[in-house]
Amino acid sequence: MRLDFTALPPRDVYAWMTSTILPRPIAWVSTISADGKTNLAPFSFFQGVCSNPPTLMFVPVNTRDGAKKDTVRNLEQVPEFVVNLVPFALAEEMNRTAATLPYGESEFDQFGIAAAPSEKVRPPRVAAAPVAFECTLDRFVHIGEGPLAAHVTFGRIHVVHVSDAVLGPDGRVDPAKLDLVGRLGGELFVRTTERFALKRPG
């Protein structure tokens, strides 16, 4: 099989990309508007970028009507955010926050998700998240225009909160305790429960 992405509608390209580029980690992103209304939404176009300076990225795309997502609207007002990581225990809560709520209505309040204050940024973090990266907006890179066009969002990481409950005896994260979920295509997700090790060539 061979697909010509230049000839497919963006929605079909999206379906093919999300069912082949996997598993994808999930950034559960909290933001805040200038008048203090919080927002929480998951994004699986998400990656670390580099450690010097500490940087990550995630990608809110426009809605099918071509509108900016609430996350982007908030970042344009308050250029700060928190990326919370999603363990299996919080998968359903995370999924609920993908609902489209009217702008200004908080997923924290709507779905009863406990928030904890951040240290360096205004948006709160998810209290039960095992890892939370406090970030300031480094830059947007805009790709495309209209429906499904991207606001690639680069963030400078300032503080990271790591729950003691996910640490091993060596003080490092134990992936079994972290038990994160990743996204596959459609409605499918994956857990980091199966692992194997490979020795790096010298």
Ligand SMILES: Cc1cc2nc3c(=O)[nH]c(=O)nc-3n(C[C@H](O)[C@H](O)[C@H](O)COP(=O)(O)O)c2cc1C
């Ligand atoms: C697991 C998961 C991953 C998602 N990844 C993305 C993504 O990478 N980019 C995106 O624009 N929307 C993504 N979505 C959809 C958004 O979460 C959804 O549009 C949400 O309503 C956006 O919220 P906001 O308008 O409050 O910013 C994802 C949804 C789920 C459940």
